[in-house]
Amino acid sequence: xTRITHEEAFSELxxxxxxxxxxxxxxxxxxxxxxxxxxxxxxxxxxxxxxxxGELVPPGQINRxxxxxxxxxxxxxxxxxxxxxxxxxxxxxxIARGVASLxxxxxxxxxxxxxxxxxxxxxxxxxxxxxxxxxxRGMNWYAIAxxxxxxxxxxxxxxxxxxxxxxxxxxxxxxxxKSPVDSLTLALSQKDSMIAAMTGPDxxxxxxxxxxxxxxLGRMMWNRSSNxxxxxxxxxxxxKPGMTYQVWLVTDDAKISAGTFxxxxxxxxxxxxxxPMDRNALRAVAITEExxxxxxxxxxxxxxxxxx
Amino acid sequence: xxxxxxxxxxxxxxGSNADDVALMRRIVEADETALGALYDRWVRSLYSLVLHLxxxxxxxxxxxxxxxxxxxxxxxxxxxxxxxxxxxxxxxGRRKALDRLRSRKRSKEDAISDDRTFADLPSNAPDPAVxxxxxxxxxxxxxxxxxxxxxxxxxxxxxxxxGLSQSEIADATGQPLGTVKTRMRLAMQxxxxxxxxxRGMTE
Numbered sequence: 001x002t003r004i005t006h007e008e009a010f011s012e013l014x015x016x017x018x019x020x021x022x023x024x025x026x027x028x029x030x031x032x033x034x035x036x037x038x039x040x041x042x043x044x045x046x047x048x049x050x051x052x053x054g055e056l057v058p059p060g061q062i063n064r065x066x067x068x069x070x071x072x073x074x075x076x077x078x079x080x081x082x083x084x085x086x087x088x089x090x091x092x093x094x095i096a097r098g099v100a101s102l103x104x105x106x107x108x109x110x111x112x113x114x115x116x117x118x119x120x121x122x123x124x125x126x127x128x129x130x131x132x133x134x135x136x137r138g139m140n141w142y143a144i145a146x147x148x149x150x151x152x153x154x155x156x157x158x159x160x161x162x163x164x165x166x167x168x169x170x171x172x173x174x175x176x177x178k179s180p181v182d183s184l185t186l187a188l189s190q191k192d193s194m195i196a197a198m199t200g201p202d203x204x205x206x207x208x209x210x211x212x213x214x215x216x217l218g219r220m221m222w223n224r225s226s227n228x229x230x231x232x233x234x235x236x237x238x239x240k241p242g243m244t245y246q247v248w249l250v251t252d253d254a255k256i257s258a259g260t261f262x263x264x265x266x267x268x269x270x271x272x273x274x275x276p277m278d279r280n281a282l283r284a285v286a287i288t289e290e291x292x293x294x295x296x297x298x299x300x301x302x303x304x305x306x307x308x
Numbered sequence: 309x310x311x312x313x314x315x316x317x318x319x320x321x322x323g324s325n326a327d328d329v330a331l332m333r334r335i336v337e338a339d340e341t342a343l344g345a346l347y348d349r350w351v352r353s354l355y356s357l358v359l360h361l362x363x364x365x366x367x368x369x370x371x372x373x374x375x376x377x378x379x380x381x382x383x384x385x386x387x388x389x390x391x392x393x394x395x396x397x398x399x400x401g402r403r404k405a406l407d408r409l410r411s412r413k414r415s416k417e418d419a420i421s422d423d424r425t426f427a428d429l430p431s432n433a434p435d436p437a438v439x440x441x442x443x444x445x446x447x448x449x450x451x452x453x454x455x456x457x458x459x460x461x462x463x464x465x466x467x468x469x470x471g472l473s474q475s476e477i478a479d480a481t482g483q484p485l486g487t488v489k490t491r492m493r494l495a496m497q498x499x500x501x502x503x504x505x506x507r508g509m510t511e
Contacts, residue, residue, distance in 0.1 A: 014492040015474050018467040019403060046496045051391055053468055053499075054398030056449055057360055059352035062369075067355075070373045071347050078340035078380050297366065 004028040009039050017046035066299075073302045076210060077250075077284055080307035206285045208233065208304040217304045218269070218287075224279040229258070231285075233269040236303070238262070239289050245303060246294045249277065250284040260294040282308040328393035335383040343380050350394055351376075354401045361405040361469060371408065375401040406471035425465045452502035460495035463488050 004012075004025070009032040015021045016029045033039040202225040208218035218233030231247065239245055239262060247258035263269045286305040288298045328349065334342035354375060359368040378400055379386075386396050453461060466477045474492065478485040 011486075011489050011493075012474075014489070014496050015467065017496065018471075018492075019406065020467050020471055020473045045500050048391060049496050049499050050468065051395040051399045052449070054357050054402055055353070055394065056446055056453075057353065057357040058446060060356035060359065062352060062355040062372075063365075066369055067351060070369055070376075071344060071351075074347060074373060074376050074380070075340050075344055077377060078338075078343050081380070082338040082340060297370070299366075 004032055006032065006036060006039070009033065009036065010042070013039060013043050014046055017043060017050045019050075069299075069301050073286070073298075073305065076286075076302055076305040077307060080207075080209070080284065080305060084307045204279075204282075204308065206282075206306040206308050208285060208287065208306040210302070210304045220285045220306065222277075222282070227274050227276045229271075229273040229275055231269065231271040231273075233263055233287075233304070234267060236263045236267040236269065238265075238267075242292055243289050243300070244292050244294065245287050246290045246298070246300075247271075248286045248288065248298055249275075249282060250286055251277075251281045252283060255286075255298055257294060257296065260290070284308055325392045325394070329388050332379075332383055332386050332388075332393055335380060340380075343376065346379065346393070346397075347376050350397055353394065354397055357398055358401050358405045361402065362408060367408055368405075371401055371404045374404055378404075409471050425469065449499075449502060452499055456495055456498055459483075460491045460498070463491045464495040467492060 009029045012021060012025060012029050013033070016026050016033075019026070021029070029039075029043070033043045202223060204222045204224055206220040206222065208220060208231075210217065217236055218231065221230045221232075222228070223230075236245070244260045244262055246260045249256040249258050258273065258275070259271070261269055261271060284305055284307050286298070287303045289300040289303055290298070291300075328346065331342040331346045331349075335346065351372060355368055355372050358371045358375075359365060362368050362371065375397060379397060386393065390396075456464070462481070463474075463477055463483075466472045466480070467474070472480065474488045475485055477483070477492075478488045481488070483491075
């Protein structure tokens with residue numbers, strides 16, 4: 001820490017109170033003030049003065065609709081965070097690695113991202129098992145969600161495995177035609193990757209819900225070792241005409257657009273992406289309704305969200 | 309109404325600080341409805357300050373959200389003895405707004421030319437009836453600011469609204485660093501007494 005004399009500390013008190021000095025100097029001044037009978041009270045008084053200056057600004061008008069959107073997002077984040085407080089503490093972190101890519105079910109893909117799998121939602125035809133898991137009032141929601149996550153993962157795994165086996169059988173009779181074989185082999189490889197992504201030991205599951213839903217409307221599964229992201233949604237209404245859904249990965253510093261999508265007629269979506277992120281960085285996953293083509297920062301109402 | 313009477317009756321934008329403290333206790337216990345109530349009470353004040361700093365409604369909205377989110381996540385760090393809940397919220401919001409201002413990497417000339425001054429603030433809320441007591445307080449503080457010599461008020465404004473360091477203020481205004489430091493300290497000391505009454509009002 002920077003060493004500082006009494007005179008130096010005293011001359012910086014107002015700047016520290018205004019928070020206009022470097023963290024290094026602020027720390028040194030605060031350390032001095034903590035034991036200095038002159039600087040301590042002076043700094044406290046100055047900080048009070050600065051704090052009160054903020055109240056000079058009279059309350060203004062904030063757009064009612066946008067304010068309602070902010071409020072809604074906040075409450076959803078808070079609710080999801082509250083429910084996850086009783087969740088098990090994740091294991092020791094490491095840094096995720098990989099190549100950024102993200103898909104959005106044949107819709108717009110975030111600029112710079114690379115499509116890996118598309119059109120998956122059309123393959124989701126079996127109603128998810130977790131739809132029938134009851135959510136009783138007063139129960140630990142997170143515990144239920146964790147159980148449900150296992151069920152849904154199992155359901156998806158069953159479907160993916162079944163698709164893979166079907167593809168294996170289809171490869172044999174067509175192996176004289178190179179192009180279809182290549183295509184099926186590629187699809188098989190993708191399915192294998194997906195199974196690995198959803199069943200790895202380091203998969204974090206983020207339930208996606210909203211205030212009116214009694215059970216999750218979707219889930220983001222994040223394999224923090226392989227950087228695979230798989231998002232499924234269920235019973236998601238269609239976005240309004242001219243609008244689309246946009247996925248956001250929320251960190252302390254940013255809301256990262258993870259692409260746009262539109263659920264199928266049954267409200268189902270299946271998205272797969274590869275995207276590197278520090279395993280401690282994710283705070284929440286959110287889906288907002290935005291103008292077609294997506295936006296650089298969320299502007300529309302939040303449809304579902306979940307705390308990481 | 310004298311300051312002592314105001315201290316007993318001041319109720320902020322919408323309700324008393326005691327109500328806010330009660331909400332903070334519920335937020336600590338993870339009651340998100342209390343967060344919603346706190347938001348309803350203070351969003352307009354916070355948004356106004358942040359918008360005044362950033363001059364960008366979208367960014368201001370983001371900062372408002374992140375401020376209340378921090379209030380939710382760090383509610384247990386609020387200490388009633390150090391000031392009103394509203395003051396705490398506004399301090400968090402200003403800090404976040406200044407971080408954004410700094411990240412824009414504005415030139416010092418830009419910062420100086422911005423109209424972020426105390427005098428530039430509107431004196432009343434759009435609906436004075438909603439905020440009559442707050443308006444009275446603001447007039448009280450504004451009067452104290454007006455008593456400051458122009459050069460002291462200027463350095464305070466540059467520090468408060470633009471987040472400029474004392475060295476940057478010295479560069480931008482052409483004043484010696486020592487002069488800037490002295491003016492800022494004197495400005496703070498002169499404001500202390502009139503503004504300290506506000507602390508009593510909200511406790």
